[in-house]
Amino acid sequence: MNRKNYTFRIQRFDPEKDAAPRWDEFAVALESHERLLDGLGKIKDFMDGSLTYRRSCAHGICGSCAMKINGKNRLACQTLARDMPETVVFEPLPAFPVIKDLVTDMDPFLEKNAEVLPYLMNDEPPPERERLQSPDDQHKMLQAITCIMCGCCTSSCPSYWADKEYLGPAAFVKAARFVLDTRDRAEDERLSRVAHGQGLWRCHSIYNCVEVCPKEIDITGHIALLKRLSVKKEWAGRRFRKKG
């Protein structure tokens, strides 16, 4: 086994005590294969029980433990000690209001999601058995359906930093998930919800979101698709208006 000593430098903020964030340092010994989340657990369990962060699944599927680690948004449970330098710096996800230590208020982020009508819409009477969908069509959604709503992407986006009303990449991935679903019948409605000044057109293809996504979703690719469809719809509308 390969045990090494790390210094965890952690941004702290207790709303009941602190006027502003402060920094704490802890010495943590970790095996090379251990997760940074294990390190945070050692601190919480044996050094400072007040250290606060979210966690549940501990293997990158629930999306709880997103935070900024050494300058990059990631999941603490999916980042191993061996991939880190001796000093590891932890901060809460940027651009979301901090509740305590590494815990941020995710409500504004999740509310954006609700705006894109994130559910399958199809009012046609359902067949007796499943609706058919070819494997190729199902594969079109594959990336978008792996999103765990951790918030890494939106919180890394300079356009979001500048404008908190901007829908942000995660909401677009959600919209794309349904637009790409051959069973859905609400493409127009959804596109009209995302194609506006604080929607798609605020994305400048900076690619931070793609860089940080723990599920390696090609987020910018999905945004490009939505842009393309929105332009198409716009042109189709214009032709229609001229004719009419």
Added chain:
Amino acid sequence: MMHYFDTVIVGSGLAGLRAAIEASKSGSVAVLSKLYPTRSHSTAAQGGIGAALGNEEPDKPEWHIYDTVKGGDYLADQDAVEVMCGDAVRTIVELEHLGVPFSRTPEGKIAQRRFGGHTREFGAAAVRRACYSADRTGHAILFALYEQSERQGVHFFPEFHVLDIEVENSRCFGLVALDIRTGEIHTFNAKATLIASGGFGKVYKTTSNALASTGDCLGILFRAGIPLEDMEFFQFHPTGLYGLGILITEGARGEGGILVNGKGERFMERYAPTIKDLAPRDMVSRAVITEVREGRGIRGGDYVHLDLTRIRREILEERLPEITTFCRIYMGIDPSEAPIPVLPTAHYAMGGIPTDLDGRVLEDEKGSVVAGLYAAGECACVSVHGANRLGCNSLLDTVVFGRRAGTAIGASLKSAEKGEVSGEGIARAKQELDCILTGEGREHAASLRDELQKIMMERCSVFRNERELRQLVEEIRVLKERASKAGITDRGRRFNTELLEAVELGHLLALSEVICLSALERTESRGAHYREDFPERDDRTWLRHTLASQTEKGVEVRYKPVAITRFQPEERKY
């Protein structure tokens, strides 16, 4: 703060959400969850959800029923199994219509794969019954149900931790919860209260369960006098990543993976000649530990290999992408090139809160109902899984019985009285917190939890015996005593997770004691409960369910009969 809803649901996993969709058709529904809803552990379910759709090869609900009963070592209530398997096809079709992105066959139907213990023609050979969305089936279903319940106007209370459920004179009035963010106590008064709080794998050190899977609501109801059923039956899944316990789905063996020991043998051929690596989990876990104990672990060590190198890389990438990534990230292994070190991991509670077929909670062996109280999902015991659950039957259980509970609640609302949580429940909750917050104890709750998990793993996992169980009961009692004096450092009100972990520890200790005492009483081996000192199944004495209750004298164990309809107990061979 005080709230009124027709229905209050604890838990936003598959069971809670499916019930919420149904109950919200008849009245207002609040769903409380100590996590953000989509962080619930249902999201981790990988391999599939069972139904005899027959999309890939002929299959019948009848065979599904048989497999479930036999898989459960004849302890499942067969009327309940008939309900579950009989409703499976409709359930999956309904999920598909709600938007679940299932993987597809070339004809565009829902794809299906093999899973442990699922066979055609009553055990003749493995059958493709597990419907899947790659190896992210739970995630796919959870999001669809969450999205649809939001659409239906269900009120969510994320990061609300339930502290007390008020049951008095066989009636439930609602519950008391802590708003984690503000530290404020809220009461929820309701005509119907549904518990869908999931599993409690965190009683063990090595587990596939989430850190949040601590069984709080079972602990709360147990202390309120509700019995817990069949708690000695805890499933260990044979393929947890070595050292971590992270699950590698049985679907990996369903797609052609095999288990190999240190001598390079496919050892399951010896234990289950017909279906080999796809035998039920209790058998495979015992086989793995036996290989290790007899010196046939890899390089004589304490693990075996799960070999997926036989599966084509495209299949791995398409159908098992998530576990492929886990192996890469956590073990530094590419499973298409190297075998994966695995060991059994604590996975699933067959036991739980006793309910009838519509989720009504039962308070004794005669089947008396607690008015206004329901339970569904992993926290409940209907019992459809008996002594050992088959893979892909739990997701089915959550959705089938979640829906049934939701329907029953909907039908009950008109005549149900409006309850109100009394000052007592609120006082109890406040006192529980204050006691920890102001306690002067120096011992860390966290180190007690670690000790508990370690001894439960050592003495009450795949193999058990009287000597170790007795010792364990004593050790748990000492830990309980120490826990009553444990202290915490964070005395704040807001987002105090240290405080909540201390509350959770209390429940883990109570449940461990129940598991242990129920296991001690059952002097036979059945399903996941294997007694080295009583290695045979004993139907004459033990074909019955355990009910453990808290009484003034301590934990009391009683029994109730198993419902047997079509399948008489037989020797269990695969």
